[in-house]
Amino acid sequence: MAIDPHVLTTLKPQPYADLRGQVRDGDILLCSATDSVSRLIRWATKSPWSHVAIAYRLDEIDRVLVLECVEKIGVRAVPLSTFIARTSSGVHPYPGRILLARHAAMAAKSRSRPWTKMAAFAFERLGDRFSAGEILKIGLRIAIGRFRRKMPRHLGPKDEYICSEYVARCFHAIGVEIPWDGLGFVAPADIANAPRVEAVALFRT
Numbered sequence: 479m480a481i482d483p484h485v486l487t488t489l490k491p492q493p494y495a496d497l498r499g500q501v502r503d504g505d506i507l508l509c510s511a512t513d514s515v516s517r518l519i520r521w522a523t524k525s526p527w528s529h530v531a532i533a534y535r536l537d538e539i540d541r542v543l544v545l546e547c548v549e550k551i552g553v554r555a556v557p558l559s560t561f562i563a564r565t566s567s568g569v570h571p572y573p574g575r576i577l578l579a580r581h582a583a584m585a586a587k588s589r590s591r592p593w594t595k596m597a598a599f600a601f602e603r604l605g606d607r608f609s610a611g612e613i614l615k616i617g618l619r620i621a622i623g624r625f626r627r628k629m630p631r632h633l634g635p636k637d638e639y640i641c642s643e644y645v646a647r648c649f650h651a652i653g654v655e656i657p658w659d660g661l662g663f664v665a666p667a668d669i670a671n672a673p674r675v676e677a678v679a680l681f682r683t
Contacts, residue, residue: 481670481677483526486510486575491682494562497578500679501542501558503593504584505533506645508670511574513565515549519640525667528574530642533558534597545600547644553603562681572683582674583654599651603644642666 509516509529516528531546534555542558548566564570584593639647646656646664658668669675 479676480673481508481577481579481675483670485577485677485680486526489577489677489680491575491680493682494559497679497681498542498558501533501535501578502580502584503534504581504596504648505678506579506581506669506675507531507533507544507546507561508577508579508666509574510577511565511572513567513569513573516574519666523665523667525665525670527666527670530645530666530669531561532596532600532645532648534593534600545604545644545648547603547639547641549640552606553600553639553644555601555604562683574683576681576683578678578681579670579675580678581649581654581672582676583649583652593652595651596648600644600648603639642669645669 507530508527509531510520510526511528519528520526529546531544534543534545535541536543543555544558544561545553545555546561546566547553551566554566562572562576564572640663643664646658646669649656656664656668656672658664
């Protein structure tokens with residue numbers, strides 16, 4: 479079932495230490511923040527969701543990583559503890575709320591360990607930095623989304639993504655499609671509205 483935005487106010491925020499053990503490979507982190515870029519995404523999508531990332535456990539070294547795509551930096555991996563403490567630009571404490579969510583397909587596919595294909599795609603993109611032209615393309619996709627225009631093919635993502643396009647491509651790698659209307663860009667709201675994505679818990683930030 480799609481995630482009702484009211485979970486941001488109805489779920490009780492829980493400490494990182496209480497939720498860390500619940501995080502699974504491929505879990506989704508949906509953010510609702512108030513910094514300038516987040517406000518732009520929320521304006522463009524008319525939703526409370528401004529950012530999205532995916533989680534990956536490294537139990538061998540007792541770490542939980544977050545894989546995300548952020549403006550000016552591109553694709554990176556950060557510890558979950560860092561992700562919930564500050565924004566990619568260093569704003570601390572995190573100016574908003576972070577929801578732990580899960581796509582039902584991950585549990586259904588867990589017997590065949592689909593995460594390896596998702597991880598292969600996700601980690602291949604680590605360190606990719608965006609050029610000025612790529613950042614401009616991303617900005618144009620956001621603007622097109624706000625005004626509900628069909629995405630021109632030449633503006634579609636190739637090796638540059640906004641956060642939600644990156645997450646959607648990670649799920650595509652294991653045959654899970656995130657529904658969207660083809661207007662503008664795949665947004666954080668599209669991830670939240672996917673029929674098989676459910677809220678798990680709300681982090682205290």
